[in-house]
Amino acid sequence: MSSTSLTASAMRIGAIELPNRLFVAPMAGVTDRPFRQLCKQLGAGYAVSEMVTSRKDLWHSLKTSRRANHEGETAPIAVQIAGTDATMMAEAAAYNIDRGAQVIDINMGCPAKKVCNKWAGSALMQDEPLALQIVEAVVAACLPHKVPVTLKMRTGWSQAHRNAVRIARAAEQAGVAMLTVHGRTREQGYTGQAEYDTIAAVKDAVRVPVVANGDITSPEKALAVLRHTGADAIMVGRAAQGRPWIFGDIAHYLATGAHRAPPQTEQVKRWLLAHLEDHYGLYGEFAGVRTARKHIGWAVRALPGGERFRAHMNTLDSCAAQVQAVTDYFDALSLTHDRLPVTASGPAGGDGMQEAHEAACVAN
Numbered sequence: 476m477s478s479t480s481l482t483a484s485a486m487r488i489g490a491i492e493l494p495n496r497l498f499v500a501p502m503a504g505v506t507d508r509p510f511r512q513l514c515k516q517l518g519a520g521y522a523v524s525e526m527v528t529s530r531k532d533l534w535h536s537l538k539t540s541r542r543a544n545h546e547g548e549t550a551p552i553a554v555q556i557a558g559t560d561a562t563m564m565a566e567a568a569a570y571n572i573d574r575g576a577q578v579i580d581i582n583m584g585c586p587a588k589k590v591c592n593k594w595a596g597s598a599l600m601q602d603e604p605l606a607l608q609i610v611e612a613v614v615a616a617c618l619p620h621k622v623p624v625t626l627k628m629r630t631g632w633s634q635a636h637r638n639a640v641r642i643a644r645a646a647e648q649a650g651v652a653m654l655t656v657h658g659r660t661r662e663q664g665y666t667g668q669a670e671y672d673t674i675a676a677v678k679d680a681v682r683v684p685v686v687a688n689g690d691i692t693s694p695e696k697a698l699a700v701l702r703h704t705g706a707d708a709i710m711v712g713r714a715a716q717g718r719p720w721i722f723g724d725i726a727h728y729l730a731t732g733a734h735r736a737p738p739q740t741e742q743v744k745r746w747l748l749a750h751l752e753d754h755y756g757l758y759g760e761f762a763g764v765r766t767a768r769k770h771i772g773w774a775v776r777a778l779p780g781g782e783r784f785r786a787h788m789n790t791l792d793s794c795a796a797q798v799q800a801v802t803d804y805f806d807a808l809s810l811t812h813d814r815l816p817v818t819a820s821g822p823a824g825g826d827g828m829q830e831a832h833e834a835a836c837v838a839n
C-alpha cells in the first residue's frame with residue numbers, strides 16, 4: 476500500500492462519507508465536544524463522543540447531558556453507548572439518535588472494571604452471545620433511522636482468549652458498518668505494547684471498514700500500523716492529548732513522506748485559548764476551570780518550564796486568571812521559540828492510566 480493510496484480515496488461509514496481516515500479515539504473525561512471539535516478543526520476526520528450510559532436514570536444527570544451536547548459540532552455526530560442489557564442499549568441508541576446522533580458506536584473496548592456499576596465495555600467480549608444480542612438489538616433500533624452502527628473492541632478478553640476475529644465476523648453479519656480494534660486484550664488494561672497482528676486478522680476476516688487503534692504516537696507509527704494491518708483508518712487517543720494537531724501532522728506525512736514544521740508558538744496559544752473559551756462555555760466557570768487544567772497540563776508538559784507552570788496554574792480558580800496565565804506563558808515562550816520546541820510527547824500512559832480511565836467512566 477503506498478502512502479498516497481492511504482489518503483486518496485474516500486472513507487465511508489454506511490452512507491456517511493468522511494473527509495479522511497484519521498480518527499480521534501473516544502476518551503471519557505477527555506474527548507468532550509470542545510476537544511473533539513478542536514481535533515476535527517486540526518485534521519481529524521472523525522470523532523466519537525465519550526461513552527454515554529444506557530441507564531435511563533442517568534440520562535438527565537449533568538455529566539450525561541453534557542456528553543449528549545453536540546451543539547456546533549462538525550458532522551457526523553457519533554455517539555458511543557455503553558451497557559450490558561440489549562433492550563436498554565437499543566433504547567439508548569434511539570434516545571441519542573433523537574438528540575442528533577448520526578452514528579451509534581457500541582463500547583466493547585473500555586477496560587474499566589465497571590462501566591456504570593456493571594460489567595460492560597470490553598468485559599462483554601467474554602460473553603459472546605450477550606455481545607451479539609446487544610449488537611443485534613442496537614442495529615434493529617438504528618435501522619429505521621438509517622443510522623449506521625459501529626463497534627469498538629479490544630483484541631480479546633485475555634491472552635488466551637483473543638476472540639476479536641470471531642466477534643468481528645458475527646458483528647458484521649448482524650449489520651455493523653465499521654469495526655475499531657484496540658490492539659490490547661482487556662486483561663492488559665493499558666500495560667504492554669499494542670499488537671497489530673490481530674487487527675490485521677480482523678481486517679482479513681471482514682468486508683466492512685476496520686480501524687486500527689493503540690499506541691499510535693507519530694506519523695511514522697501511523698504509516699507503519701496502516702501498512703501492517705491493512706486497516707482502512709487509524710484512531711489516535713492519548714497522543715492527541717495536548718497535541719491535537721497530530722492529525723494534521725500525520726495527514727501531511729502520509730501525503731508527502733515528510734514531516735511538517737512544528738506549529739508556531741503563537742498559533743498554539745490561539746488554539747488553546749479558543750479551546751478554553753469553548754470549554755468554559757460547556758462546563759461553566761467552576762467545573763470549567765478545574766477540568767481545563769488537564770488539557771493545559773498536557774499542552775505544556777513537554778515544554779520549557781512546563782511542569783512549574785502547570786503547578787502554578789493548578790492553584791488558579793477563575794477563568795480570567797487561567798486565561799491570563801496561559802497567555803503569559805505562551806507569550807514568554809514565543810520570545811525564545813517561534814515554533815514549539817518539542818512536539819513529540821507520547822501517550823501519557825503507564826501507571827495510573829487504568830485508574831484515570833475508571834474514574835472518568837464510572838461516575839455518570
Ligand SMILES: Cc1cc2nc3c(=O)[nH]c(=O)nc-3n(C[C@H](O)[C@H](O)[C@H](O)COP(=O)(O)O)c2cc1C
Binds near residue numbers: 504584690711822
Ligand atoms: C482517559 C481515557 C478514557 C477512555 N475512554 C474510553 C471510552 O469512553 N470509550 C472507549 O471505547 N475507549 C475509551 N478509551 C480507550 C481509547 O479510546 C483507546 O482505545 C486507547 O486509549 C488506546 O489508544 P491510544 O494508545 O491511541 O491512546 C479511553 C482511554 C483513555 C486513556
